[in-house]
Amino acid sequence: MNLSPDKQREMLRQMLTIRRFEERASADYHAGKIYGVVHCYIGEEAVAVGVCSALETGDQIISTHRGHGHCIAKGADLNRMMAELYGRQGGYCKGKGGSMHIADFGIGMLGANGIVAGGISIVTGAGLAAQMDGNERVAVSFFGDGASNAGPFHECLNIAAAWKLPMLYICENNMYAAQTAAAATHAMPDVAGRAAGYGIPGIVVDGNDIFAVYQAAARAVVRARAGEGPTLIECKTYRWRAHTERVGQPDFRTPGEIESWKAKDPITRLSAQLIAQGSMTDADAKAMDDEVQASIAASVAFAEASPFPTPEQALDDMYAA
């Protein structure tokens, strides 16, 4: 692996940005400034950042209901993200999408998606487009362990394998589909094992080790760009918070289990590595956090300054011209 100190620091900054963005989103949700629902990605940041660090600008990704991390890792604008959560005109979707439907097609982020497994086929279409273009772009599907039990996952892996599409299928296995433990719904412990049924590589990585995630993704990207087809990468990880931020959500996980995963925090881990290898100091780490916090505060200020849509704007964008 050949990652410059700058790149490694940038990976840390992105993970930290996801963490701070969601801490603020959670707080503002509970304060009544953000509506509906927020699904926090906290604890899983190394997956989005590790994978997206292996991508180029023209590559495309698709996300899930737990999508803030993927947006930020692909380079989305925090201001427009926060404004979308606030339901404002200045949001990515002009206030029509909210937390579960942030997209930025301009940066190759094809959208968060409120339906489990709903995005897998769409981004596979982006992979097909890349193959037809012959431009060596790749497309990446992020999804959870829950989605790996749904039909479109299997249909798409088969098609991508049969047509050798330039795809990365990234399973974020956080061990729970909403409240239901994967152990109760999967016959095999590793989702990656299913790749064998489609004749493609299936790789298990520690999803809290950002360099392991990056390396696996980088190899899969090389394979995809070379026209050799898709790879399934399963990142074992954990979400620290409940399935959603809604008050009264049941959470059957034990405090001991949650604490054991907090001890494997991918951000603390990378920060300690960078300090230990002399790539940054404690003071640098503190300064980075301050900058990130300032960018989050600025995104909130942007959101609050952005007007709400007018009621009549509910009728806009029904059809394309």
Add this chain to the structure above:
Amino acid sequence: MREITYAQAGVEAVAEEMRADPRIFYMSTDPIMPLVKEFGEKRVKATPIAEAALTGISIGAAGSGYRPIMDWRQVTFSFVAMDQIVNQAAKIHYMFGGQRTFPILYRANVGGGTRLAAQHCQCPYSMFMNLSGLKMFLPSTPYDLKGLLKTAIRDNNPVISFESNRLLASKGPVPEEDYAIPLGVADIKRKGSDVTVVAIAWLVHEALAAAEELAKSGISVEVVDPRTLVPLDAEAIRASVRKTGRLVIADEAGPTAGFSAEVAAVVTEDPATFAGLKAPVRRVCALNVPIPYSPQLEDHVFPDRKRIIAGIRDVLDGARPARSA
């Protein structure tokens, strides 16, 4: 003018548009051989039987600059792709604030007459009409099918082309030169003054036969073919009803929350049209059962020219219909 079949008109429309625009490609579990021969297997893809995936793949390819055509073949095969149709294709432009366009044509055959029983003889277009974000049509002639398909392929939104099983082999005049028919424009298939029959697909032809029959007894029937289901040309229908004062709606689907209910609503909620009605609106629809196999059963379930004639006589008498069926 030369005559070609409804099925040939569909192939011609696709082929002409594919020649004009290299971004168009075609996916079907059962590829159309003339298209494969002309455009090759890269642009006319034989797919696995995986409609959920392929319906979604169409969306992603469209968002990436292509103009996919996904042929579900029979509409029944689209039901396994309901998430991709309902939650994704119909909503993706609006939900993301209009960031990208998603030019997709979905094709689906509908209707009975094929003796294929409940799962393959269906007219579920009102399920799709109920969604916001899709456009759709169901033409009755080769001319209309070709012209509407050409418009749909050029449209920057997801459009569903419902195509009538009963009409695939029927012939009609289609000009050699390029033409397109705009979506949302009804066609008066026969002018008349006593009663308006709004009919779609095969029932347009049954309505025309009924009109011919009734003309012998001096009854003048106007046959309006909306052609497009969404957007519906409500004004053309209302204008005809304001002229005749009577309305019969003929649909191969069942009546419940269907196309026929929508037509009845757009006519009766318009004050001027409602004020001009001389009789209650009459619907002539399929019976509310899954389509049975045996010809004696299937033919009883679907409406035909006899039932249209009965419906017309009902509204001419001004009699309240017993039950719409």
